[in-house]
Amino acid sequence: MSAIPLLKVNDVSKFYGSRIGCRNVSFELYPGEVLAVVGESGSGKTTLLSCLSTRLMPTSGIVEYHMRDGQYRDLARMSEAERRFLMRTDWGFVHQNPADGLRMTVSAGANVGERLMAVGDRHYGNIRASASDWLRRVEIEEDRIDDQPRAFSGGMRQRLQIARNLVTSPRLVFMDEPTGGLDVSVQARLLDLLRGLVHDLGLAAIIVTHDLAVARLLSHRMMVMKDGAVIEQGLTDRVLDDPREPYTQLLVSSILQV
Protein backbone atom coordinates (compact mmCIF):
# COMPACT_ATOMS: atom_id res chain seq x y z
CA MET A 1 0.00 0.00 0.00
CA SER A 2 1.16 3.48 -0.82
CA ALA A 3 2.33 5.86 1.87
CA ILE A 4 0.42 8.84 0.48
CA PRO A 5 -3.21 9.22 1.56
CA LEU A 6 -5.81 9.48 -1.16
CA LEU A 7 -8.24 11.39 1.01
CA LYS A 8 -7.50 13.57 4.01
CA VAL A 9 -10.42 14.47 6.23
CA ASN A 10 -9.78 17.09 8.87
CA ASP A 11 -12.29 17.96 11.58
CA VAL A 12 -15.39 17.79 9.40
CA SER A 13 -18.71 18.79 10.96
CA LYS A 14 -22.14 19.26 9.48
CA PHE A 15 -25.04 20.91 11.25
CA TYR A 16 -28.62 21.02 10.05
CA GLY A 17 -29.61 24.25 11.74
CA SER A 18 -28.85 23.49 15.36
CA ARG A 19 -29.11 19.74 14.89
CA ILE A 20 -25.88 17.79 14.53
CA GLY A 21 -25.37 15.73 11.39
CA CYS A 22 -21.80 14.75 12.11
CA ARG A 23 -19.08 16.42 14.14
CA ASN A 24 -15.30 16.63 14.28
CA VAL A 25 -14.55 13.70 12.02
CA SER A 26 -10.92 13.29 11.00
CA PHE A 27 -9.20 10.42 9.21
CA GLU A 28 -7.00 9.56 6.26
CA LEU A 29 -7.77 6.99 3.61
CA TYR A 30 -4.98 5.31 1.67
CA PRO A 31 -5.12 3.85 -1.84
CA GLY A 32 -6.53 0.32 -1.77
CA GLU A 33 -7.99 0.76 1.69
CA VAL A 34 -11.61 -0.11 2.40
CA LEU A 35 -13.16 1.77 5.29
CA ALA A 36 -16.53 0.77 6.74
CA VAL A 37 -18.57 3.38 8.58
CA VAL A 38 -21.05 1.67 10.89
CA GLY A 39 -23.66 2.83 13.37
CA GLU A 40 -27.40 2.78 13.74
CA SER A 41 -29.84 4.91 11.76
CA GLY A 42 -29.40 8.56 12.57
CA SER A 43 -25.82 8.19 13.77
CA GLY A 44 -24.57 10.51 11.03
CA LYS A 45 -22.89 8.02 8.75
CA THR A 46 -24.79 8.99 5.60
CA THR A 47 -24.30 12.70 6.38
CA LEU A 48 -20.57 12.04 6.64
CA LEU A 49 -20.56 10.16 3.35
CA SER A 50 -22.38 13.04 1.67
CA CYS A 51 -19.88 15.56 3.06
CA LEU A 52 -16.94 13.52 1.80
CA SER A 53 -18.40 12.97 -1.64
CA THR A 54 -19.30 16.67 -2.07
CA ARG A 55 -23.01 15.95 -2.20
CA LEU A 56 -23.28 18.13 0.92
CA MET A 57 -21.07 21.04 1.93
CA PRO A 58 -19.64 20.54 5.45
CA THR A 59 -20.36 23.32 7.95
CA SER A 60 -16.71 23.25 8.97
CA GLY A 61 -13.60 21.22 8.33
CA ILE A 62 -11.58 20.33 5.26
CA VAL A 63 -11.69 17.37 2.90
CA GLU A 64 -8.69 17.07 0.59
CA TYR A 65 -8.28 14.66 -2.29
CA HIS A 66 -5.05 13.54 -3.91
CA MET A 67 -5.65 14.23 -7.59
CA ARG A 68 -4.10 12.19 -10.39
CA ASP A 69 -1.69 15.06 -11.07
CA GLY A 70 -0.20 14.49 -7.59
CA GLN A 71 -1.72 17.62 -5.99
CA TYR A 72 -4.05 17.74 -3.03
CA ARG A 73 -7.18 19.75 -3.68
CA ASP A 74 -9.62 21.09 -1.11
CA LEU A 75 -12.94 19.74 -2.34
CA ALA A 76 -14.91 22.71 -1.02
CA ARG A 77 -12.82 25.07 -3.13
CA MET A 78 -13.31 23.26 -6.38
CA SER A 79 -15.65 24.59 -9.00
CA GLU A 80 -18.91 22.75 -9.55
CA ALA A 81 -17.67 21.61 -12.97
CA GLU A 82 -14.47 20.18 -11.49
CA ARG A 83 -16.40 18.34 -8.79
CA ARG A 84 -18.75 16.85 -11.32
CA PHE A 85 -15.86 15.73 -13.45
CA LEU A 86 -14.28 14.03 -10.44
CA MET A 87 -17.58 12.35 -9.62
CA ARG A 88 -17.86 11.01 -13.14
CA THR A 89 -14.30 9.79 -13.58
CA ASP A 90 -12.11 9.23 -10.55
CA TRP A 91 -14.90 8.48 -8.13
CA GLY A 92 -17.86 6.16 -7.98
CA PHE A 93 -20.97 6.37 -5.87
CA VAL A 94 -23.05 3.26 -5.27
CA HIS A 95 -26.47 4.12 -3.85
CA GLN A 96 -28.55 1.84 -1.70
CA ASN A 97 -31.40 2.17 -4.17
CA PRO A 98 -30.06 1.39 -7.67
CA ALA A 99 -32.73 3.63 -9.19
CA ASP A 100 -30.86 6.61 -7.66
CA GLY A 101 -27.66 5.70 -9.45
CA LEU A 102 -28.96 4.32 -12.73
CA ARG A 103 -30.91 5.77 -15.61
CA MET A 104 -33.88 3.45 -15.56
CA THR A 105 -35.14 4.19 -19.06
CA VAL A 106 -31.98 3.63 -21.06
CA SER A 107 -30.43 0.25 -21.78
CA ALA A 108 -28.02 -1.55 -19.45
CA GLY A 109 -25.25 -1.11 -22.02
CA ALA A 110 -25.90 2.63 -22.25
CA ASN A 111 -25.89 2.96 -18.47
CA VAL A 112 -22.35 1.61 -18.43
CA GLY A 113 -21.26 3.34 -21.64
CA GLU A 114 -22.45 6.76 -20.51
CA ARG A 115 -19.69 7.03 -17.92
CA LEU A 116 -17.12 6.16 -20.59
CA MET A 117 -18.44 8.88 -22.86
CA ALA A 118 -18.13 11.30 -19.95
CA VAL A 119 -14.39 10.69 -19.93
CA GLY A 120 -14.15 11.30 -23.65
CA ASP A 121 -14.55 7.88 -25.22
CA ARG A 122 -16.36 8.31 -28.54
CA HIS A 123 -15.84 5.02 -30.34
CA TYR A 124 -19.14 3.14 -30.31
CA GLY A 125 -17.53 -0.28 -30.81
CA ASN A 126 -15.09 0.21 -27.94
CA ILE A 127 -17.78 1.52 -25.63
CA ARG A 128 -20.06 -1.39 -26.36
CA ALA A 129 -17.22 -3.87 -25.96
CA SER A 130 -16.25 -2.54 -22.55
CA ALA A 131 -19.89 -2.31 -21.51
CA SER A 132 -20.42 -5.97 -22.34
CA ASP A 133 -17.13 -6.88 -20.64
CA TRP A 134 -18.31 -5.12 -17.48
CA LEU A 135 -21.73 -6.75 -17.59
CA ARG A 136 -19.95 -10.09 -17.71
CA ARG A 137 -17.77 -9.14 -14.74
CA VAL A 138 -20.83 -8.34 -12.66
CA GLU A 139 -22.48 -11.56 -13.84
CA ILE A 140 -25.20 -10.10 -16.04
CA GLU A 141 -25.84 -12.21 -19.15
CA GLU A 142 -24.67 -10.52 -22.32
CA ASP A 143 -28.02 -10.82 -24.03
CA ARG A 144 -29.46 -8.37 -21.49
CA ILE A 145 -27.25 -5.52 -22.71
CA ASP A 146 -30.08 -3.82 -24.61
CA ASP A 147 -32.67 -4.24 -21.83
CA GLN A 148 -33.56 -1.39 -19.53
CA PRO A 149 -32.81 -1.79 -15.83
CA ARG A 150 -36.56 -1.46 -15.18
CA ALA A 151 -36.76 -5.05 -16.37
CA PHE A 152 -34.01 -6.22 -13.96
CA SER A 153 -34.36 -7.72 -10.50
CA GLY A 154 -33.10 -5.77 -7.47
CA GLY A 155 -29.85 -7.74 -7.29
CA MET A 156 -29.17 -7.30 -11.02
CA ARG A 157 -29.84 -3.59 -10.80
CA GLN A 158 -27.35 -3.28 -7.98
CA ARG A 159 -24.75 -5.19 -9.97
CA LEU A 160 -25.41 -2.96 -12.96
CA GLN A 161 -24.95 0.11 -10.79
CA ILE A 162 -21.59 -1.26 -9.69
CA ALA A 163 -20.52 -1.88 -13.30
CA ARG A 164 -21.56 1.67 -14.22
CA ASN A 165 -19.41 3.03 -11.42
CA LEU A 166 -16.34 0.92 -12.01
CA VAL A 167 -16.07 1.15 -15.79
CA THR A 168 -14.01 4.37 -15.64
CA SER A 169 -11.48 2.74 -13.26
CA PRO A 170 -12.17 5.09 -10.37
CA ARG A 171 -9.70 5.26 -7.51
CA LEU A 172 -12.28 5.89 -4.82
CA VAL A 173 -15.79 4.51 -4.49
CA PHE A 174 -18.40 5.60 -1.99
CA MET A 175 -21.08 3.07 -1.12
CA ASP A 176 -24.21 3.73 0.88
CA GLU A 177 -25.65 0.45 2.21
CA PRO A 178 -24.81 -1.37 -1.04
CA THR A 179 -26.45 -4.60 0.10
CA GLY A 180 -29.43 -3.06 1.87
CA GLY A 181 -32.82 -4.34 0.81
CA LEU A 182 -31.49 -7.44 -0.95
CA ASP A 183 -32.33 -10.95 0.19
CA VAL A 184 -29.47 -12.93 1.72
CA SER A 185 -28.48 -15.13 -1.21
CA VAL A 186 -28.43 -12.11 -3.52
CA GLN A 187 -26.45 -10.25 -0.86
CA ALA A 188 -23.89 -13.03 -0.65
CA ARG A 189 -23.36 -12.95 -4.40
CA LEU A 190 -22.99 -9.17 -4.41
CA LEU A 191 -20.58 -9.23 -1.47
CA ASP A 192 -18.44 -11.86 -3.11
CA LEU A 193 -18.40 -9.83 -6.31
CA LEU A 194 -17.55 -6.58 -4.53
CA ARG A 195 -14.81 -8.24 -2.52
CA GLY A 196 -13.21 -9.60 -5.67
CA LEU A 197 -13.49 -6.33 -7.60
CA VAL A 198 -12.16 -4.16 -4.79
CA HIS A 199 -9.23 -6.52 -4.42
CA ASP A 200 -8.46 -6.90 -8.15
CA LEU A 201 -8.75 -3.20 -8.92
CA GLY A 202 -7.01 -2.00 -5.77
CA LEU A 203 -9.89 0.37 -5.09
CA ALA A 204 -10.17 2.57 -2.08
CA ALA A 205 -13.71 2.55 -0.77
CA ILE A 206 -15.81 4.06 1.97
CA ILE A 207 -18.79 1.86 2.75
CA VAL A 208 -21.62 3.00 4.95
CA THR A 209 -23.49 0.06 6.41
CA HIS A 210 -25.39 -0.91 9.51
CA ASP A 211 -24.57 -4.56 8.81
CA LEU A 212 -21.46 -5.59 10.74
CA ALA A 213 -21.15 -8.82 8.77
CA VAL A 214 -20.85 -6.77 5.58
CA ALA A 215 -18.22 -4.59 7.26
CA ARG A 216 -16.31 -7.69 8.40
CA LEU A 217 -16.28 -9.17 4.93
CA LEU A 218 -15.44 -6.08 2.90
CA SER A 219 -13.50 -3.64 5.00
CA HIS A 220 -9.96 -3.35 6.32
CA ARG A 221 -10.77 -0.62 8.76
CA MET A 222 -13.85 0.46 10.59
CA MET A 223 -15.28 3.61 12.17
CA VAL A 224 -18.18 3.39 14.60
CA MET A 225 -20.44 6.45 14.74
CA LYS A 226 -22.90 7.50 17.39
CA ASP A 227 -24.77 10.79 17.67
CA GLY A 228 -22.74 12.26 14.83
CA ALA A 229 -19.32 11.49 16.28
CA VAL A 230 -16.80 8.74 15.65
CA ILE A 231 -16.56 6.91 18.96
CA GLU A 232 -14.23 4.08 18.00
CA GLN A 233 -12.07 3.19 15.04
CA GLY A 234 -9.42 0.69 14.08
CA LEU A 235 -8.68 -2.49 12.23
CA THR A 236 -12.00 -4.15 11.40
CA ASP A 237 -11.38 -7.42 13.20
CA ARG A 238 -9.96 -5.61 16.23
CA VAL A 239 -13.09 -3.45 16.55
CA LEU A 240 -15.38 -6.47 16.12
CA ASP A 241 -13.42 -8.98 18.24
CA ASP A 242 -12.40 -6.62 21.03
CA PRO A 243 -14.79 -3.65 21.01
CA ARG A 244 -13.72 -0.99 23.48
CA GLU A 245 -16.68 1.35 23.70
CA PRO A 246 -19.92 0.26 25.39
CA TYR A 247 -21.92 1.27 22.32
CA THR A 248 -19.73 -0.83 20.00
CA GLN A 249 -20.03 -3.73 22.42
CA LEU A 250 -23.79 -3.39 22.26
CA LEU A 251 -23.72 -3.39 18.44
CA VAL A 252 -21.45 -6.43 18.28
CA SER A 253 -23.41 -8.40 20.86
CA SER A 254 -26.66 -7.65 19.03
CA ILE A 255 -25.63 -9.64 15.94
CA LEU A 256 -27.83 -12.65 15.39
CA GLN A 257 -25.94 -15.93 15.17
CA VAL A 258 -27.08 -18.42 12.59
Next chain:
Amino acid sequence: MHLRDGVRLPVVANVSFSVKAGECVVLGGPSGVGKSSILKMLYGNYGVDEGQILMEHDGRLVNLADAEPRIVLEVRRTTLGYVSQFLRVVPRVSALDIVAEPLQARGVTAAEARDRAAELLARLNLPKELWALPPATFSGGEQQRVNIARGFITDHKILLLDEPTASLDAKNRTVVVEMIAEKKETGTALIGIFHDEEVREAVADRIIDVSEFSPRKHAA
Protein backbone atom coordinates in the same frame (compact mmCIF):
# COMPACT_ATOMS: atom_id res chain seq x y z
CA MET B 1 -10.75 -7.69 27.26
CA HIS B 2 -13.85 -5.63 26.69
CA LEU B 3 -17.21 -7.29 26.60
CA ARG B 4 -20.47 -5.54 27.33
CA ASP B 5 -21.73 -2.41 29.00
CA GLY B 6 -18.17 -1.19 29.39
CA VAL B 7 -17.26 -4.15 31.60
CA ARG B 8 -13.52 -4.65 31.55
CA LEU B 9 -12.07 -8.04 32.34
CA PRO B 10 -8.40 -8.16 33.18
CA VAL B 11 -7.08 -11.18 31.28
CA VAL B 12 -3.31 -11.16 31.25
CA ALA B 13 -0.70 -8.74 32.51
CA ASN B 14 3.02 -8.22 31.98
CA VAL B 15 3.30 -10.90 29.33
CA SER B 16 6.91 -11.06 28.18
CA PHE B 17 8.59 -13.58 25.94
CA SER B 18 10.52 -13.79 22.72
CA VAL B 19 10.64 -16.36 19.97
CA LYS B 20 13.53 -17.07 17.63
CA ALA B 21 13.44 -18.09 13.99
CA GLY B 22 13.00 -21.84 13.66
CA GLU B 23 11.61 -22.19 17.16
CA CYS B 24 8.21 -23.48 18.20
CA VAL B 25 6.94 -22.04 21.46
CA VAL B 26 3.81 -23.46 23.01
CA LEU B 27 1.56 -21.46 25.31
CA GLY B 28 0.50 -23.73 28.15
CA GLY B 29 -1.83 -23.58 31.12
CA PRO B 30 -5.44 -24.42 31.90
CA SER B 31 -8.45 -23.23 29.88
CA GLY B 32 -9.45 -19.63 30.39
CA VAL B 33 -6.02 -18.50 31.46
CA GLY B 34 -5.62 -16.24 28.42
CA LYS B 35 -3.70 -18.31 25.87
CA SER B 36 -5.96 -17.47 22.95
CA SER B 37 -6.10 -13.84 24.07
CA ILE B 38 -2.34 -13.62 23.80
CA LEU B 39 -2.39 -15.09 20.29
CA LYS B 40 -5.12 -12.64 19.29
CA MET B 41 -3.11 -9.73 20.64
CA LEU B 42 -0.11 -10.93 18.67
CA TYR B 43 -2.24 -11.01 15.52
CA GLY B 44 -3.89 -7.65 16.23
CA ASN B 45 -7.43 -8.95 16.75
CA TYR B 46 -7.36 -7.86 20.35
CA GLY B 47 -6.19 -4.46 21.42
CA VAL B 48 -3.20 -4.12 23.69
CA ASP B 49 -3.65 -1.78 26.65
CA GLU B 50 0.00 -1.60 27.64
CA GLY B 51 3.27 -2.84 26.28
CA GLN B 52 4.86 -3.61 22.94
CA ILE B 53 4.74 -6.44 20.44
CA LEU B 54 7.85 -6.19 18.31
CA MET B 55 8.20 -8.15 15.10
CA GLU B 56 10.78 -8.15 12.40
CA HIS B 57 8.97 -7.17 9.25
CA ASP B 58 10.53 -6.25 5.93
CA GLY B 59 13.94 -5.61 7.47
CA ARG B 60 12.71 -3.39 10.27
CA LEU B 61 11.16 -3.77 13.70
CA VAL B 62 7.43 -3.04 13.87
CA ASN B 63 5.50 -2.55 17.10
CA LEU B 64 2.22 -4.24 16.30
CA ALA B 65 0.62 -3.03 19.52
CA ASP B 66 0.28 0.52 18.22
CA ALA B 67 0.65 0.13 14.44
CA GLU B 68 -1.86 1.71 12.07
CA PRO B 69 -4.42 -0.70 10.56
CA ARG B 70 -2.79 -0.63 7.13
CA ILE B 71 0.57 -1.55 8.65
CA VAL B 72 -1.01 -4.44 10.60
CA LEU B 73 -2.56 -5.69 7.35
CA GLU B 74 0.75 -5.42 5.53
CA VAL B 75 2.49 -7.37 8.31
CA ARG B 76 -0.23 -10.03 8.09
CA ARG B 77 0.12 -10.27 4.35
CA THR B 78 3.85 -10.89 4.32
CA THR B 79 5.18 -11.73 7.77
CA LEU B 80 2.57 -12.91 10.22
CA GLY B 81 0.30 -15.89 9.57
CA TYR B 82 -2.47 -17.27 11.75
CA VAL B 83 -4.37 -20.52 11.90
CA SER B 84 -7.47 -19.87 13.96
CA GLN B 85 -9.55 -22.45 15.75
CA PHE B 86 -12.50 -21.90 13.48
CA LEU B 87 -12.71 -21.11 9.81
CA ARG B 88 -14.48 -17.90 8.92
CA VAL B 89 -16.27 -18.85 5.76
CA VAL B 90 -16.92 -16.44 2.95
CA PRO B 91 -20.10 -17.04 0.99
CA ARG B 92 -19.58 -18.64 -2.43
CA VAL B 93 -15.80 -18.97 -2.22
CA SER B 94 -14.54 -22.54 -2.74
CA ALA B 95 -12.24 -24.34 -0.31
CA LEU B 96 -9.47 -24.33 -2.92
CA ASP B 97 -9.71 -20.57 -3.43
CA ILE B 98 -9.81 -19.88 0.30
CA VAL B 99 -6.53 -21.77 0.64
CA ALA B 100 -5.00 -20.14 -2.45
CA GLU B 101 -5.96 -16.58 -1.46
CA PRO B 102 -3.01 -15.69 0.82
CA LEU B 103 -0.57 -16.71 -1.92
CA GLN B 104 -2.42 -14.67 -4.52
CA ALA B 105 -2.39 -11.70 -2.16
CA ARG B 106 1.39 -11.95 -2.32
CA GLY B 107 1.41 -11.78 -6.09
CA VAL B 108 1.53 -15.47 -7.06
CA THR B 109 -0.56 -16.22 -10.16
CA ALA B 110 -4.00 -17.76 -9.61
CA ALA B 111 -3.06 -21.00 -11.38
CA GLU B 112 0.12 -21.53 -9.38
CA ALA B 113 -1.60 -20.64 -6.10
CA ARG B 114 -4.38 -23.17 -6.83
CA ASP B 115 -1.80 -25.86 -7.61
CA ARG B 116 -0.10 -25.29 -4.27
CA ALA B 117 -3.48 -25.23 -2.52
CA ALA B 118 -4.42 -28.54 -4.13
CA GLU B 119 -1.14 -30.10 -2.99
CA LEU B 120 -1.76 -29.06 0.61
CA LEU B 121 -5.39 -30.15 0.68
CA ALA B 122 -4.36 -33.52 -0.75
CA ARG B 123 -1.65 -33.86 1.87
CA LEU B 124 -4.21 -33.13 4.59
CA ASN B 125 -6.48 -35.82 3.09
CA LEU B 126 -9.39 -33.53 2.28
CA PRO B 127 -11.55 -35.44 -0.24
CA LYS B 128 -11.13 -33.98 -3.71
CA GLU B 129 -14.90 -33.72 -4.19
CA LEU B 130 -14.93 -30.97 -1.55
CA TRP B 131 -12.31 -28.70 -3.07
CA ALA B 132 -14.66 -26.81 -5.36
CA LEU B 133 -17.30 -26.29 -2.64
CA PRO B 134 -17.59 -23.41 -0.19
CA PRO B 135 -16.74 -24.91 3.23
CA ALA B 136 -19.81 -23.58 5.05
CA THR B 137 -21.34 -27.07 5.18
CA PHE B 138 -18.10 -28.97 5.92
CA SER B 139 -17.58 -30.85 9.17
CA GLY B 140 -15.43 -29.31 11.91
CA GLY B 141 -12.40 -31.41 10.98
CA GLU B 142 -12.76 -30.63 7.28
CA GLN B 143 -13.03 -26.91 7.94
CA GLN B 144 -10.02 -27.06 10.18
CA ARG B 145 -7.94 -28.71 7.49
CA VAL B 146 -8.92 -25.95 5.05
CA ASN B 147 -7.84 -23.46 7.70
CA ILE B 148 -4.50 -25.19 8.26
CA ALA B 149 -3.78 -25.35 4.53
CA ARG B 150 -4.57 -21.63 4.26
CA GLY B 151 -2.19 -20.81 7.11
CA PHE B 152 0.65 -23.02 5.92
CA ILE B 153 0.57 -22.19 2.21
CA THR B 154 2.71 -19.07 2.46
CA ASP B 155 6.24 -18.64 3.77
CA HIS B 156 5.33 -16.19 6.52
CA LYS B 157 8.20 -15.84 8.97
CA ILE B 158 5.92 -15.99 12.00
CA LEU B 159 3.02 -18.37 12.34
CA LEU B 160 0.43 -18.38 15.12
CA LEU B 161 -1.45 -21.63 15.69
CA ASP B 162 -4.60 -21.73 17.82
CA GLU B 163 -5.28 -25.41 18.44
CA PRO B 164 -4.86 -26.45 14.82
CA THR B 165 -5.23 -30.14 15.66
CA ALA B 166 -8.25 -29.95 17.99
CA SER B 167 -10.76 -31.73 15.77
CA LEU B 168 -8.44 -33.86 13.66
CA ASP B 169 -8.00 -37.64 13.66
CA ALA B 170 -4.65 -39.25 14.45
CA LYS B 171 -3.58 -39.55 10.82
CA ASN B 172 -4.10 -35.87 10.08
CA ARG B 173 -2.58 -34.82 13.38
CA THR B 174 0.59 -36.56 12.27
CA VAL B 175 0.51 -34.65 8.98
CA VAL B 176 0.23 -31.36 10.86
CA VAL B 177 3.11 -32.29 13.17
CA GLU B 178 5.23 -32.99 10.08
CA MET B 179 4.22 -29.71 8.51
CA ILE B 180 5.18 -27.83 11.68
CA ALA B 181 8.59 -29.56 11.70
CA GLU B 182 9.14 -28.49 8.09
CA LYS B 183 8.25 -24.90 8.96
CA LYS B 184 10.80 -24.96 11.75
CA GLU B 185 13.46 -26.20 9.37
CA THR B 186 12.84 -23.28 7.04
CA GLY B 187 13.31 -20.83 9.91
CA THR B 188 9.70 -19.98 10.71
CA ALA B 189 8.99 -18.87 14.28
CA LEU B 190 5.87 -20.63 15.57
CA ILE B 191 3.73 -19.79 18.57
CA GLY B 192 0.93 -22.19 19.29
CA ILE B 193 -1.69 -23.58 21.60
CA PHE B 194 -2.02 -27.36 21.62
CA HIS B 195 -4.22 -29.15 24.09
CA ASP B 196 -3.27 -32.53 22.68
CA GLU B 197 -0.32 -33.64 24.78
CA GLU B 198 1.18 -35.88 22.14
CA VAL B 199 1.23 -33.10 19.57
CA ARG B 200 2.61 -30.65 22.11
CA GLU B 201 5.44 -33.01 22.99
CA ALA B 202 6.22 -33.51 19.32
CA VAL B 203 6.40 -29.86 18.28
CA ALA B 204 7.35 -27.75 21.31
CA ASP B 205 10.86 -26.46 21.83
CA ARG B 206 9.71 -24.54 24.87
CA ILE B 207 6.49 -24.24 26.86
CA ILE B 208 5.44 -20.94 28.41
CA ASP B 209 3.07 -21.24 31.35
CA VAL B 210 0.51 -18.51 30.76
CA SER B 211 -0.85 -18.68 34.33
CA GLU B 212 2.38 -16.86 35.26
CA PHE B 213 0.84 -13.79 33.62
CA SER B 214 -2.35 -13.81 35.65
CA PRO B 215 -3.33 -10.24 36.59
CA ARG B 216 -4.32 -11.47 40.07
CA LYS B 217 -0.83 -12.73 40.65
CA HIS B 218 0.51 -9.28 39.87
CA ALA B 219 -2.04 -7.52 42.02
CA ALA B 220 -1.07 -9.70 44.98
